[in-house]
Amino acid sequence: MKHYLTTDDIENLPKTIADAIALKQAPYKFEQLGKHKTLGMLFFNSSLRTRLSTQKAAMQLGMQVMVMNFSGEAWSLEFEDGSVMNGSTSEHIREAAAVISQYCDIIAVRAFPTLTDKQKDENEYVLKSFQKYASVPIINMESATGHPLQALTDAITITEQRTREKPKVVLSWAPHPKALPHAVANSFTSIMQKMDADFVITHPEGYELNPEVTGDTPIIYNQDEALKDADFVYVKSWSSYRDYGKVLHTDPNWRITADKMALTNNGKFMHCLPVRRNIIVDDAVLDSPQSIVIPQANNRTFAAQVVLKQILESI
Ligand code: CP
Numbered sequence: 001m002k003h004y005l006t007t008d009d010i011e012n013l014p015k016t017i018a019d020a021i022a023l024k025q026a027p028y029k030f031e032q033l034g035k036h037k038t039l040g041m042l043f044f045n046s047s048l049r050t051r052l053s054t055q056k057a058a059m060q061l062g063m064q065v066m067v068m069n070f071s072g073e074a075w076s077l078e079f080e081d082g083s084v085m086n087g088s089t090s091e092h093i094r095e096a097a098a099v100i101s102q103y104c105d106i107i108a109v110r111a112f113p114t115l116t117d118k119q120k121d122e123n124e125y126v127l128k129s130f131q132k133y134a135s136v137p138i139i140n141m142e143s144a145t146g147h148p149l150q151a152l153t154d155a156i157t158i159t160e161q162r163t164r165e166k167p168k169v170v171l172s173w174a175p176h177p178k179a180l181p182h183a184v185a186n187s188f189t190s191i192m193q194k195m196d197a198d199f200v201i202t203h204p205e206g207y208e209l210n211p212e213v214t215g216d217t218p219i220i221y222n223q224d225e226a227l228k229d230a231d232f233v234y235v236k237s238w239s240s241y242r243d244y245g246k247v248l249h250t251d252p253n254w255r256i257t258a259d260k261m262a263l264t265n266n267g268k269f270m271h272c273l274p275v276r277r278n279i280i281v282d283d284a285v286l287d288s289p290q291s292i293v294i295p296q297a298n299n300r301t302f303a304a305q306v307v308l309k310q311i312l313e314s315i
Pocket of ligand 1: 046047049050051080140150167272274
Protein backbone atom coordinates (compact mmCIF):
# COMPACT_ATOMS: atom_id res chain seq x y z
CA MET A 1 0.00 0.00 0.00
CA LYS A 2 1.44 3.39 -1.04
CA HIS A 3 -1.20 5.71 0.47
CA TYR A 4 -4.48 5.10 2.29
CA LEU A 5 -6.80 7.73 0.87
CA THR A 6 -9.94 5.68 0.15
CA THR A 7 -11.11 2.11 0.73
CA ASP A 8 -10.06 1.43 -2.90
CA ASP A 9 -6.44 1.50 -1.67
CA ILE A 10 -7.02 -1.82 0.11
CA GLU A 11 -5.67 -4.40 -2.34
CA ASN A 12 -7.04 -7.51 -0.61
CA LEU A 13 -9.89 -6.74 1.79
CA PRO A 14 -10.46 -10.25 3.27
CA LYS A 15 -6.71 -10.62 3.95
CA THR A 16 -6.46 -7.12 5.41
CA ILE A 17 -9.39 -7.87 7.76
CA ALA A 18 -7.84 -11.21 8.77
CA ASP A 19 -4.47 -9.51 9.39
CA ALA A 20 -6.14 -6.84 11.56
CA ILE A 21 -7.87 -9.52 13.63
CA ALA A 22 -4.52 -11.33 14.01
CA LEU A 23 -2.87 -8.06 15.16
CA LYS A 24 -5.48 -7.88 17.91
CA GLN A 25 -4.12 -11.15 19.31
CA ALA A 26 -0.47 -10.05 18.99
CA PRO A 27 -0.34 -6.24 18.83
CA TYR A 28 3.43 -6.00 19.40
CA LYS A 29 4.45 -8.74 16.94
CA PHE A 30 5.73 -6.17 14.43
CA GLU A 31 7.16 -3.61 16.84
CA GLN A 32 10.51 -3.61 14.99
CA LEU A 33 8.82 -2.62 11.71
CA GLY A 34 8.31 1.00 12.75
CA LYS A 35 11.57 1.47 14.63
CA HIS A 36 13.16 4.83 13.74
CA LYS A 37 10.10 5.75 11.68
CA THR A 38 7.89 8.75 12.50
CA LEU A 39 4.17 9.25 11.95
CA GLY A 40 3.03 12.86 11.71
CA MET A 41 -0.65 13.32 12.53
CA LEU A 42 -2.12 16.61 11.29
CA PHE A 43 -5.55 17.67 12.52
CA PHE A 44 -7.61 20.42 10.93
CA ASN A 45 -10.62 19.21 13.01
CA SER A 46 -11.37 17.66 16.39
CA SER A 47 -11.01 13.97 17.18
CA LEU A 48 -11.00 11.49 20.03
CA ARG A 49 -10.93 7.99 18.51
CA THR A 50 -8.94 8.69 15.37
CA ARG A 51 -6.24 10.56 17.22
CA LEU A 52 -5.78 8.09 20.06
CA SER A 53 -6.29 4.84 18.16
CA THR A 54 -3.97 5.82 15.29
CA GLN A 55 -1.31 6.98 17.75
CA LYS A 56 -1.67 3.72 19.71
CA ALA A 57 -1.46 1.69 16.50
CA ALA A 58 1.75 3.48 15.48
CA MET A 59 3.29 2.97 18.93
CA GLN A 60 2.45 -0.74 18.83
CA LEU A 61 4.44 -0.90 15.58
CA GLY A 62 7.38 0.80 17.30
CA MET A 63 6.88 4.16 15.56
CA GLN A 64 7.37 7.60 17.02
CA VAL A 65 4.42 9.94 16.69
CA MET A 66 4.13 13.72 16.33
CA VAL A 67 0.73 15.42 16.45
CA MET A 68 -0.13 18.93 15.29
CA ASN A 69 -3.49 20.67 15.51
CA PHE A 70 -3.75 23.23 12.74
CA SER A 71 -6.47 25.22 14.51
CA GLY A 72 -4.46 27.32 16.95
CA GLU A 73 -1.01 25.69 16.67
CA ALA A 74 0.22 25.86 13.08
CA TRP A 75 0.40 28.68 10.56
CA SER A 76 -2.82 28.91 8.56
CA LEU A 77 -2.25 27.25 5.21
CA GLU A 78 -2.86 28.53 1.69
CA PHE A 79 -3.99 25.87 -0.82
CA GLU A 80 -4.55 27.99 -3.95
CA ASP A 81 -1.76 27.94 -6.50
CA GLY A 82 -0.62 31.36 -7.67
CA SER A 83 -2.42 33.21 -4.92
CA VAL A 84 -1.13 36.56 -3.67
CA MET A 85 -0.94 35.78 0.01
CA ASN A 86 -1.94 39.14 1.43
CA GLY A 87 -4.89 37.73 3.40
CA SER A 88 -5.26 35.48 6.44
CA THR A 89 -3.05 32.58 5.28
CA SER A 90 0.63 32.56 6.24
CA GLU A 91 2.19 29.47 4.66
CA HIS A 92 1.61 27.66 1.37
CA ILE A 93 0.88 23.93 1.32
CA ARG A 94 3.81 23.52 -1.11
CA GLU A 95 6.36 24.43 1.57
CA ALA A 96 4.42 22.98 4.50
CA ALA A 97 3.99 19.51 2.95
CA ALA A 98 7.59 19.41 1.72
CA VAL A 99 8.95 20.41 5.13
CA ILE A 100 6.76 17.97 7.09
CA SER A 101 7.89 15.21 4.70
CA GLN A 102 11.46 15.75 5.95
CA TYR A 103 10.36 15.15 9.54
CA CYS A 104 7.91 12.29 9.01
CA ASP A 105 7.95 8.96 7.17
CA ILE A 106 4.15 8.87 6.96
CA ILE A 107 1.72 11.80 7.21
CA ALA A 108 -1.87 11.33 8.38
CA VAL A 109 -4.37 14.12 7.76
CA ARG A 110 -7.84 14.94 9.08
CA ALA A 111 -9.67 17.70 7.17
CA PHE A 112 -13.47 17.87 7.09
CA PRO A 113 -15.53 19.38 4.25
CA THR A 114 -16.71 22.96 4.09
CA LEU A 115 -20.27 21.69 3.38
CA THR A 116 -20.73 25.01 1.56
CA ASP A 117 -18.42 24.60 -1.44
CA LYS A 118 -19.38 21.27 -3.03
CA GLN A 119 -16.75 21.41 -5.77
CA LYS A 120 -13.94 22.19 -3.34
CA ASP A 121 -15.07 19.35 -1.08
CA GLU A 122 -15.45 16.87 -3.94
CA ASN A 123 -11.94 17.77 -5.10
CA GLU A 124 -10.58 16.92 -1.62
CA TYR A 125 -8.42 20.02 -1.79
CA VAL A 126 -6.65 19.52 1.57
CA LEU A 127 -5.99 15.77 1.33
CA LYS A 128 -5.05 15.90 -2.36
CA SER A 129 -2.75 18.87 -1.80
CA PHE A 130 -0.84 16.90 0.83
CA GLN A 131 -0.66 13.97 -1.56
CA LYS A 132 0.62 16.26 -4.32
CA TYR A 133 3.25 18.18 -2.39
CA ALA A 134 4.40 15.65 0.23
CA SER A 135 7.06 13.10 -0.66
CA VAL A 136 5.91 10.45 1.83
CA PRO A 137 2.76 8.26 2.09
CA ILE A 138 -0.48 9.93 3.17
CA ILE A 139 -3.21 8.41 5.35
CA ASN A 140 -6.73 9.83 5.33
CA MET A 141 -7.95 10.26 8.93
CA GLU A 142 -11.32 11.58 7.59
CA SER A 143 -11.50 13.92 4.69
CA ALA A 144 -14.25 15.86 2.94
CA THR A 145 -15.77 12.79 1.31
CA GLY A 146 -14.41 9.71 3.08
CA HIS A 147 -13.37 8.10 6.34
CA PRO A 148 -11.63 4.92 5.19
CA LEU A 149 -10.05 4.06 8.57
CA GLN A 150 -13.55 4.03 10.07
CA ALA A 151 -14.87 1.91 7.20
CA LEU A 152 -12.12 -0.68 7.60
CA THR A 153 -12.89 -0.75 11.33
CA ASP A 154 -16.55 -1.40 10.53
CA ALA A 155 -15.71 -4.20 8.09
CA ILE A 156 -13.50 -5.84 10.75
CA THR A 157 -16.28 -5.52 13.36
CA ILE A 158 -18.94 -7.01 11.09
CA THR A 159 -16.62 -9.88 10.14
CA GLU A 160 -15.97 -10.64 13.82
CA GLN A 161 -19.59 -10.35 14.97
CA ARG A 162 -21.60 -11.83 12.10
CA THR A 163 -23.60 -14.96 12.82
CA ARG A 164 -24.31 -15.82 9.18
CA GLU A 165 -22.04 -15.87 6.15
CA LYS A 166 -23.92 -13.12 4.32
CA PRO A 167 -25.39 -10.79 6.97
CA LYS A 168 -28.02 -8.18 6.25
CA VAL A 169 -26.47 -4.76 6.91
CA VAL A 170 -28.57 -1.59 6.98
CA LEU A 171 -27.11 1.91 6.83
CA SER A 172 -29.74 4.20 8.33
CA TRP A 173 -29.78 8.00 8.31
CA ALA A 174 -30.69 9.55 11.67
CA PRO A 175 -31.72 13.06 12.70
CA HIS A 176 -29.15 15.53 14.02
CA PRO A 177 -29.43 19.26 14.74
CA LYS A 178 -26.22 20.10 12.85
CA ALA A 179 -25.25 19.62 9.21
CA LEU A 180 -22.87 16.67 9.18
CA PRO A 181 -20.51 15.41 6.44
CA HIS A 182 -21.13 12.41 4.17
CA ALA A 183 -17.68 10.91 4.75
CA VAL A 184 -18.58 8.07 7.13
CA ALA A 185 -21.67 7.04 5.15
CA ASN A 186 -19.72 7.19 1.86
CA SER A 187 -16.84 5.02 3.04
CA PHE A 188 -19.12 2.57 4.86
CA THR A 189 -21.15 2.19 1.65
CA SER A 190 -18.01 1.65 -0.43
CA ILE A 191 -16.61 -1.02 1.85
CA MET A 192 -19.95 -2.84 2.26
CA GLN A 193 -20.18 -3.04 -1.53
CA LYS A 194 -16.90 -5.00 -1.41
CA MET A 195 -18.09 -7.35 1.38
CA ASP A 196 -20.28 -10.43 1.13
CA ALA A 197 -23.29 -8.68 2.68
CA ASP A 198 -26.93 -8.01 1.87
CA PHE A 199 -26.47 -4.24 2.12
CA VAL A 200 -29.25 -1.62 1.94
CA ILE A 201 -29.44 2.10 2.73
CA THR A 202 -32.45 3.80 4.29
CA HIS A 203 -33.05 7.55 4.65
CA PRO A 204 -35.83 10.08 4.08
CA GLU A 205 -36.28 11.46 0.58
CA GLY A 206 -33.88 14.33 -0.05
CA TYR A 207 -31.01 12.74 1.89
CA GLU A 208 -29.68 10.68 -1.03
CA LEU A 209 -25.90 10.27 -0.92
CA ASN A 210 -23.72 10.88 -3.97
CA PRO A 211 -25.16 8.45 -6.57
CA GLU A 212 -21.61 7.71 -7.74
CA VAL A 213 -21.01 6.24 -4.29
CA THR A 214 -24.30 4.40 -3.78
CA GLY A 215 -24.28 2.90 -7.29
CA ASP A 216 -26.55 -0.18 -7.37
CA THR A 217 -27.05 -0.38 -3.59
CA PRO A 218 -30.80 -0.57 -2.83
CA ILE A 219 -32.23 2.56 -1.20
CA ILE A 220 -35.38 2.05 0.86
CA TYR A 221 -37.27 5.15 2.01
CA ASN A 222 -39.26 3.23 4.64
CA GLN A 223 -36.96 2.70 7.64
CA ASP A 224 -39.11 -0.01 9.28
CA GLU A 225 -39.15 -2.01 6.05
CA ALA A 226 -35.37 -1.68 5.68
CA LEU A 227 -34.70 -2.79 9.27
CA LYS A 228 -36.64 -6.07 8.93
CA ASP A 229 -34.35 -9.06 9.54
CA ALA A 230 -31.22 -6.87 9.75
CA ASP A 231 -28.15 -8.36 11.42
CA PHE A 232 -26.39 -4.99 11.68
CA VAL A 233 -27.93 -1.53 11.94
CA TYR A 234 -25.30 1.11 11.15
CA VAL A 235 -26.62 4.53 12.04
CA LYS A 236 -25.27 7.88 10.91
CA SER A 237 -26.57 11.34 10.27
CA TRP A 238 -25.59 13.31 7.20
CA SER A 239 -26.71 16.53 5.54
CA SER A 240 -28.31 16.68 2.12
CA TYR A 241 -25.95 16.01 -0.78
CA ARG A 242 -28.30 17.34 -3.47
CA ASP A 243 -29.15 20.53 -1.51
CA TYR A 244 -25.52 20.55 -0.49
CA GLY A 245 -24.80 20.71 3.22
CA LYS A 246 -28.36 21.57 4.24
CA VAL A 247 -30.36 20.04 7.10
CA LEU A 248 -33.69 19.49 5.34
CA HIS A 249 -35.46 18.30 8.49
CA THR A 250 -34.67 16.40 11.69
CA ASP A 251 -37.64 14.01 11.78
CA PRO A 252 -37.41 12.31 15.23
CA ASN A 253 -39.25 9.28 13.84
CA TRP A 254 -35.92 8.20 12.33
CA ARG A 255 -34.24 7.95 15.76
CA ILE A 256 -33.30 4.36 16.57
CA THR A 257 -35.49 3.03 19.38
CA ALA A 258 -35.87 -0.37 21.05
CA ASP A 259 -39.08 -0.87 19.01
CA LYS A 260 -37.12 -0.35 15.79
CA MET A 261 -34.37 -2.74 16.90
CA ALA A 262 -37.12 -5.31 17.63
CA LEU A 263 -37.81 -5.41 13.86
CA THR A 264 -34.30 -6.78 13.24
CA ASN A 265 -32.82 -10.26 13.46
CA ASN A 266 -31.58 -9.49 16.99
CA GLY A 267 -29.45 -6.99 15.07
CA LYS A 268 -26.35 -5.28 16.39
CA PHE A 269 -26.36 -1.49 16.68
CA MET A 270 -23.28 0.23 15.23
CA HIS A 271 -22.19 3.88 15.19
CA CYS A 272 -18.78 5.44 14.53
CA LEU A 273 -19.12 7.75 17.58
CA PRO A 274 -19.37 10.39 18.88
CA VAL A 275 -23.14 9.92 19.12
CA ARG A 276 -25.82 12.25 20.49
CA ARG A 277 -27.92 10.19 22.90
CA ASN A 278 -31.70 10.35 22.51
CA ILE A 279 -31.32 12.28 19.25
CA ILE A 280 -29.70 9.63 17.03
CA VAL A 281 -30.44 6.63 19.25
CA ASP A 282 -32.25 6.01 22.52
CA ASP A 283 -30.36 5.22 25.73
CA ALA A 284 -32.30 1.93 25.79
CA VAL A 285 -30.54 0.80 22.60
CA LEU A 286 -27.09 2.25 23.27
CA ASP A 287 -27.00 0.69 26.75
CA SER A 288 -28.38 -2.68 25.61
CA PRO A 289 -26.40 -5.83 24.69
CA GLN A 290 -27.38 -5.14 21.05
CA SER A 291 -25.04 -2.14 20.95
CA ILE A 292 -21.48 -2.96 19.84
CA VAL A 293 -20.18 0.61 19.61
CA ILE A 294 -17.45 0.07 22.24
CA PRO A 295 -15.83 -3.03 20.64
CA GLN A 296 -16.33 -1.27 17.30
CA ALA A 297 -14.29 1.71 18.56
CA ASN A 298 -11.63 -0.69 19.87
CA ASN A 299 -11.17 -1.97 16.33
CA ARG A 300 -10.09 1.53 15.25
CA THR A 301 -6.63 0.67 16.62
CA PHE A 302 -6.27 -2.50 14.57
CA ALA A 303 -7.64 -0.94 11.39
CA ALA A 304 -5.04 1.82 11.71
CA GLN A 305 -2.33 -0.69 12.63
CA VAL A 306 -2.91 -2.93 9.61
CA VAL A 307 -2.85 0.12 7.31
CA LEU A 308 0.34 1.47 8.89
CA LYS A 309 1.91 -1.99 8.69
CA GLN A 310 1.14 -2.32 4.97
CA ILE A 311 2.55 1.15 4.26
CA LEU A 312 5.68 0.54 6.37
CA GLU A 313 6.27 -2.70 4.45
CA SER A 314 6.19 -0.71 1.18
CA ILE A 315 8.69 2.04 2.12
N1 CP B 1 -15.30 7.95 14.62
C1 CP B 1 -14.36 8.91 14.68
O1 CP B 1 -13.69 9.22 13.71
O2 CP B 1 -14.20 9.45 15.92
P1 CP B 1 -13.37 10.79 16.21
O3 CP B 1 -14.04 11.89 15.42
O4 CP B 1 -13.49 11.00 17.70
O5 CP B 1 -11.97 10.60 15.77
